[in-house]
Amino acid sequence: MDVVVIETPQLGDRSYLVHDGRVALVVDAQRDTDRIEEAARKAGVRITHVAETHVHNDYLTGGLILARAHSAKYLINAADQVAYECEPVKDGQTMQIGALTLHAVATPGHTRTHLSYIVTDGRVRAVFSGGSLLFGSVGRTDLLGPGDTAGLTRDQYASVHRLADEAGPDAALYPTHGFGSFCSIGPATRAEASTIAEQLEANHALMDPDPEHFAAELMANLSAYPSYYAHIAPLNMTGPEPADLSLPESLGAGELTERLAGGEWVVDLRHRVLFASNHLQGTVSFEYGSGRSFSSYLGWVLPWGEKLTLVGAREDVQNAIRDLSRIGIDRPDAAVGTEPGELAPGAAVASFPRAGWPAVVHEKPDGDPVVDVRRPDEFAASHVAGAINVPLHELLDRLGELPAGCLWVHCATGYRAGVAASLLQRAGRDVVQIDARFRDAAAAGVTLQIQPLPRR
Incomplete structure (x- = not known):
């Protein structure tokens, strides 16, 4: 068995081409399927099966596009009422893909109908865990709304324990999320590869013996996720069309x-x-x-x-x-x-001026407000004394709340501050972009308010 990883670092996700040298399974394909097609050509294999671990919220799937292009079986949880033809899969179902055997495991938590797949060639095993078990953590559990979050968080705990037991410690782990995706939550690691054995010793979801403690801790750390997620899952249920990636004629x-x-x-x-x-x-x-x-x-x-x-x-x-x-x-x-x-x-x-933290200390007029456009959880942990927190994703709706004066805008690295400064200037405000890392603020003499870490 060979596993080819197709990275999408822009969204913090991975797709996988799994093959035996002749035929291949694709797991959690992104919409721009040409990258997977190229991987299959390089491997000299034919795509016969395409699988989804769940109905995705953070990207449009390329699964249906690939399945139709290759006349492949499209594996979808039987409980998902999709609007297109597919191969419905249930918990515990097993199927043969060339020399590979696929076993489906229900792993609700990230979504209600989440599946993971254990694939083996008789010698080695691989687990494709989607948004269930990740490197160091798990997929977020609040995508269906606050009324479902507590139950899905408890489901997530049970699911990852079941998955680890069924896969066994020697199995390699291949999650879809957890590489920067907003679909992950908790202390994800920067590991490039892992096994179930490593996760048993490092993943808080598998190490915590108390499911209620795990659930409370995970829910306390849930933070905002992109608003466009609300549009993605419905589109995936109806079936995305192939993307038009052509460059349009340049505007005059x-x-x-x-x-x-x-x-x-x-x-x-x-x-x-x-x-x-x-x-x-x-x-x-x-x-x-x-x-x-x-x-x-x-x-x-x-x-x-x-x-x-x-x-x-x-x-x-x-x-x-x-x-x-x-x-x-x-x-x-x-x-x-x-x-x-x-x-x-x-x-x-x-144009607008840029500044570093020393300028905030020595040059900013006392009446000019500091606007922090990081997320509320980032602000709560530590922030510039007296700063106003308006998260970037809320800025357009809250322009009227900002005080008078020239606004000095910052984030964690400078990227979000650059976006925010441009939005504020477009709205007619005077701005200074603080283009510096927040972690360097204290060393420059900026007074911070810091939330002490809770005792365990």
């Missing part, structure tokens, strides 16, 4: 200027430093170079379904189109180019 200067004047969302993909120094007035900054954050935050922050135009270098625009297709934002328009004056000659340009 007149059309781009009209869109800005009309208040449409025009996204500048350049590095946040370049954006701060010179950009078309009315554009917003979502730096593409920090690709792990781009699609998640854009889909979370900007209003869903509104017309979108991307502005940037050809390669960045092309990559951004692919990334956005994974979360259901299809066929954005584009203006290819990196110089604002050349993209729309004569159009108004703007």
Whole structure:
């Protein structure tokens, strides 16, 4: 048995091509299936089975697209009422895939109908755990709403223990989430590979002997997740179409200027430093170079379904189109180019200052507010004394709550602060982007309020 890992670091997920040298199973395919097709070609195998561990919330599946393209069996939990033809799978069901044997295990928790798959060739075993057992932690349990969270969290505890028992300590572990995905929760590790044996010694869900203690601790650490998740699961139930990844014809200067004047969302993909120094007035900054954050935050922050135009270098625009297709934002328009004056000659340009923490200490006027756009859990742990917390994903809805004065905006690394500063300037506010790591604030002399860690 050979397992080929297909990484999607932009969303913190993995897909898998599992084969015996002749035929292959694909687990949790992303919508841009060309990467999996290429992996199958390189391995010289035929895709005969495609499986989903669950109905995904953080990305559009490519499973149906692959299954149709290869006339493959599409394995879906029999309890999921999907709107397309599939091979319904139940807990305990076993099937043969060439020299491989697949065994389905019900692992509710991340969703009610979550399945994991134990695959063996008779010598080695591999566990494809989706959003159940992750490296160091588990998948989040609050995606169905607050009324289901407590029950799903207890289910998650029982599920990962059952999965570990059935797979055995020697089995290799291959989760879908846990590599930066907002679908994971708890103390996930940075490990690249793991086994059930390693998780038995390092994963808090398997080490905690008290399911109620585990449930209480996990639920206390649940934090916000992207708002676009609400749109993804229904689309996966009806079946996503193949993505159009082609680069559209670049907009002319007149059309781009009209869109800005009309208040449409025009996204500048350049590095946040370049954006701060010179950009078309009315554009917003979502730096593409920090690709792990781009699609998640854009889909979370900007209003869903509104017309979108991307502005940037050809390669960045092309990559951004692919990334956005994974979360259901299809066929954005584009203006290819990196110089604002050349993209729309004569159009108004703007800039805003950037600063480090020493400037906050020595140069910021006393009346200028500090706005922290990190999540509430980050703010609660430690924050600048007197700062106002408005999480980035809430900023557009809470602009009216911000006090008068020039707003000094920060986050954890500078990325979210760059987005926030551009949104605030677009709304007519004076801003300074604090483009620095929050962890360096205290050393620069910034006074912090720190929440002491709870005693265990």
